[in-house]
Amino acid sequence: MPRFWAMIRGDQFRVTRETGEQETGFYVCRITEAADQQAAVLRLHDEIAQELKTLPFKETPGSLIEIEEIETIPTGNEDFKETGFIFFNDQGLPDQN
Numbered sequence: 001m002p003r004f005w006a007m008i009r010g011d012q013f014r015v016t017r018e019t020g021e022q023e024t025g026f027y028v029c030r031i032t033e034a035a036d037q038q039a040a041v042l043r044l045h046d047e048i049a050q051e052l053k054t055l056p057f058k059e060t061p062g063s064l065i066e067i068e069e070i071e072t073i074p075t076g077n078e079d080f081k082e083t084g085f086i087f088f089n090d091q092g093l094p095d096q097n
Contacts, residue, residue, distance in 0.1 A: 001033045003073040004040040005080040008048055012062040022089065024057075029083040031073065041067050055085075 011025040032047060034040035048065055073080050 001035065002040075003031060003033050003080075004037065004044075005029065005031050005071050005073050006040070006044050006067050007069040008044060009066045009068050010048070010052070011064045011066070012060050013052075014058040014060055015056055016058075021058075023060075025088050027068075027083075027086045027088075029081065031080060031082055037070060037072070040070060044070075 006029065008028050008030060009025065010028075013024055013026070014021050015024045028048070030044055030047065032040055032043050034043050044067060045065055071080070
């Protein structure tokens with residue numbers, strides 16, 4: 001089954017910090033297996049939604065998860081990597097908290 005690498009962006013989530021609730025977004029890279037690219041996109045949405053349930057995020061009416069880039073990983077290629085979450089604030093700047 002083909003493997004796919006994707007860069008995923010999340011926008012308009014709320015997180016509670018010591019200073020109160022703040023809007024945050026994120027980028028994360030993930031790898032998944034699926035029959036084709038369309039199936040990979042659906043699977044990635046489901047996988048990220050489940051992963052977010054383990055993090056201190058609250059969805060808002062405007063919350064959005066978007067696959068910004070997706071590529072088929074060539075057989076035997078190990079150059080594609082997953083990443084941890086990179087958070088950004090409502091101004092689009094890296095979240096330092």
